[in-house]
Each structure stands twice: as structure tokens, then as C-alpha cells.
Amino acid sequence: EPEVTQTPSHQVTQMGQEVILRCVPISNHLYFYWYRQILGQKVEFLVSFYNNEISEKSEIFDDQFSVERPDGSNFTLKIRSTKLEDSAMYFCASSSGQGAWETQYFGPGTRLLVL
Amino acid sequence: GDSVTQMEGPVTLSEEAFLTINCTYTATGYPSLFWYVQYPGEGLQLLLKATKADDKGSNKGFEATYRKETTSFHLEKGSVQVSDSAVYFCALRPSNFGNEKLTFGTGTRLTIIP
Numbered sequence: 609e610p611e612v613t614q615t616p617s618h619q620v621t622q623m624g625q626e627v628i629l630r631c632v633p634i635s636n637h638l639y640f641y642w643y644r645q646i647l648g649q650k651v652e653f654l655v656s657f658y659n660n661e662i663s664e665k666s667e668i669f670d671d672q673f674s675v676e677r678p679d680g681s682n683f684t685l686k687i688r689s690t691k692l693e694d695s696a697m698y699f700c701a702s703s704s705g706q707g708a709w710e711t712q713y714f715g716p717g718t719r720l721l722v723l
Numbered sequence: 724g725d726s727v728t729q730m731e732g733p734v735t736l737s738e739e740a741f742l743t744i745n746c747t748y749t750a751t752g753y754p755s756l757f758w759y760v761q762y763p764g765e766g767l768q769l770l771l772k773a774t775k776a777d778d779k780g781s782n783k784g785f786e787a788t789y790r791k792e793t794t795s796f797h798l799e800k801g802s803v804q805v806s807d808s809a810v811y812f813c814a815l816r817p818s819n820f821g822n823e824k825l826t827f828g829t830g831t832r833l834t835i836i837p
Contacts, residue, residue, distance in 0.1 A: 648829075651812060653826070658822065699767060705822070711769050716764065
């Protein structure tokens with residue numbers, strides 16, 4: 609069964625450093641998402657992406673964050689200058705369309721620790 | 724804005740016990756409702772969903788009914804197994820447009836002991 613993959617599974621970085629989290633969505637999907645979960649808190653929406661543009665973003669997704677689909681398969685989340693509060697599990701998701709019965713398929717997540 | 728409130732965990736049950744994990748929501752309009760499950764080391768997997776009031780979603784022995792009058796979508800299973808140990812997330816999507824963002828609850832960690 610097709611699945612969303614994410615790399616790396618764990619990332620440790622120093623405050624102020626740039627990190628890029630990578631995702632390979634399911635191949636025929638058109639909509640892409642990033643969510644995050646700070647330890648012990650809710651899974652929060654960050655951004656959605658369609659047709660090479662951001663469709664929607666949350667208040668969390670400020671100028672420090674960016675997303676890109678650099679080729680036909682990868683979908684990346686970049687944090688330019690990491691802060692301690694960026695430590696979280698980051699989930700990528702994808703879906704194929706707009707129908708009511710559509711489902712978002714999630715990857716296993718990248719656990720980011722900012723020191 | 725939209726929100727989902729989920730039963731606090733962790734929940735520990737014996738094998739073959741009856742499971743209920745409560746979920747209530749706040750939303751305008753007509754949201755779709757979901758339960759996702761996360762097994763250790765894996766991503767969020769869709770467990771079941773319902774897109775309109777009174778719909779019942781079911782999968783792997785789990786059920787949840789979309790109750791608009793009580794704004795609830797409680798997850799139930801009649802007889803749990805050790806393999807059901809996981810974290811369960813309730814979520815809503817604001818409408819029937821499949822590409823909209825999901826709003827999640829905090830997750831409930833379930834442990835089943837033999």
C-alpha cells in the first residue's frame with residue numbers, strides 16, 4: 609500500500625540553525641500538508657500546499673517557515689532559524705482531492721529537538 | 724474557531740474489556756469527523772470517519788457515531804486486544820471539502836494488558 613515517508617526520523621539541532629524536514633507524499637496526491645505536535649499538546653496544522661502554492665497557513669507558520677516542492681516527489685519544510693519552542697514532532701500528510709470522502713494520509717513524523 | 728476535546732489519558736484496560744474514548748467538538752457549519760490511530764513508531768493512520776450527522780464510522784471492530792445534538796464522536800470497541808495499544812486522535816474537518824485542514828484533539832494513549 610502506498611505510504612507517506614519522512615526523513616529524518618529524528619533531528620537534533622542548535623538554536624538558530626536552519627533545518628529542512630523532508631517528505632515524500634503518495635505519488636498521485638495533489639494536496640500536501642505539514643502539522644506538528646509539541647510534546648503533550650495537540651497536533652496543530654501548519655500549512656497546506658497545492659499546485660505549487662500555499663493554500664492556507666496557520667499563525668504558527670511565520671516568516672521563519674517555508675515549504676517547497678523542489679521536484680516531482682519531495683515536499684520540504686524549512687525552518688530558517690530554529691527556536692527552542694520549535695521542538696516538536698512534525699508530520700507530513702497528503703491527499704488526492706477535494707471530495708467529501710477524501711482522507712489525509714500521514715507520514716511517521718520527524719522528531720525535532722532544538723537545543 | 725473549531726476545536727476538539729478528547730478524553731484525557733492514559734487509559735489502561737484489560738484484554739476483552741469494553742472501550743470508550745470520549746470526543747466532543749466545537750465547529751460552525753457541518754464538519755466531518757475522524758478518528759486516527761498512531762501505533763508505536765508509525766504515522767497517524769485513519770481508523771474511521773463520518774461526514775454527516777447520524778453517520779456511523781466503523782473499522783477493525785471500532786465504531787463511532789456522529790451525534791450533532793451532543794456534538795460528540797465517541798470511539799467504542801466491544802472487546803479490546805493487546806494489539807489495540809496505541810494513541811488515538813479525534814479530529815474534525817470544517818466541511819465536506821476533502822482538502823481542508825484537520826483540527827485534532829490531544830490524543831489518548833491506550834494500553835491493553837493481557
